[in-house]
Amino acid sequence: MQEYETLTCVRFVNWTTETDYIDIASSGGCLSYIGRIGGAQSLLIYSPGCMQRAIIQHELQHALGFYHENARIDRDQYIIVRTEYIIPELLYNFNLVTEGDMLGLPYDYTSVMHYDKYAFTINASEPTIIPTPNPDTDIGQRYGLTVLDVKKVNKLYNCSVCSKLLNETWGNFSSTDFSTEYPTTGCVWLIRVPDGQVALTFTYFNIQNTECVPNYMVIYDGPTKNYPLLVDRACGTVQYPTIISSTDQMLIEFVSHDSDPSAGFTASYKTVQCGGFYSGAVRQITSPGYNTGEYPPNLNCNYTILAPVGYQVRHFLFLFFFFFFFFSL
The missing domain is CATH 3.40.390.10 (Collagenase (Catalytic Domain))
Structure with missing residues (x-):
């Protein structure tokens, strides 16, 4: 639904x-x-x-x-x-x-x-x-x-919507998928990969404005705007790191009131089996199979932590060492 x-x-x-x-x-x-x-x-x-x-x-x-x-x-x-x-x-x-x-x-x-x-x-x-x-x-x-x-x-149903479904294991898309004059309600791209998680990489990002108003991008960790935010009101020319969803779906919303063809983005996506993107104040990150005793082989997991402007990332790494002593009487 x-x-x-x-x-x-x-x-x-x-x-x-x-x-x-x-x-x-x-x-x-x-x-x-x-x-x-x-x-x-x-x-x-x-x-x-x-x-x-x-x-x-x-x-x-x-x-x-x-x-x-x-x-x-x-x-x-x-x-x-x-x-x-x-x-x-x-x-x-x-x-x-x-x-x-x-x-x-x-x-x-x-x-x-x-x-x-x-x-x-x-x-x-x-x-x-x-x-x-x-x-x-x-x-x-x-x-x-x-x-x-x-x-x-x-x-x-004679719908007038600005939306696009991307349902392959990988692909490319950009803000020019629709036009250079976007509806004020915005356009959305729903990425849904067959399995695993979505890894999104921007190859061009140029949304110039003041304080991300009225032009901006929002990325959700799921198929609708009711899901948690991965990126909230992004703008400027900052090169974002690869953004990884927690499930097989990711929603990108782009709102623009400009007709400048240079303002926008291009991006690619692919399927990955692990990893994540964290931008909240406090989050816990665990490896695949943590606390289950089952660790999938040959995984390369990337986790990105993005702190707000003016803040730094502080991490606490907990290592558990188990020593086995054998005693003989």
Whole structure:
């Protein structure tokens, strides 16, 4: 839900007295009606079986009005459905949707709305869906919304938002991704890597103004502005060190009221398995596997501590030595 809030104009709010609403319950599997049907509309998210980001988003996409991607009327140009290996009583799940609107957007093999290769198979070694022309193409991921998933929501609901999803293991982006005249509400980039943590490095940073008003950048340690701050109101020309999130998501917000094309930034990101970025007054840092007895091999972890202007970093390092004495009588 938080990814929708960041990347689209869709908002999920707590029900009060509305006549039509989604009633989310942990019962009966992972199920949802398609689109608005009126009244209390059941959306089932069984715990723990359905508690994955993209499974939940799959059902929310149904409620927002979207069918399965592999049910598109043009799907036979992109996949082969092997009906002989589908459980007969579940064959209806592969029916084509003839009245669906494809919104003029391409077929998305990796959409949260696409079945995986072995969906409803009667034989675990025989796929029910084979992508074409390349049978090795990945389909049916469960990491989260794709770029096309976001575009479809924004197009269907006529959203006017300045946002971009970056969901690869690495990539580059800049303030010129949108334009040199930014909306006063700001633009956001949501980085979501498949696993590990996000490591962000600025290759150019030039946000010139006084006291970071009205132009500035904010970086959050998660997918929305409700998450802790990694960097609060950054500006100037300071070369920031690599910034590492604590999870697989990081949100960058850039607010600018200038049309100067030189004002902005360029950056790259990649996936790392450990490390961190700390800018708070007092924080505790521990190594991976601390207090568990399990230490992953071959890790190179970088931890950056950024103190406010005029302050210094003071650290306390605790070392524990264990001495074993053997006595014989």
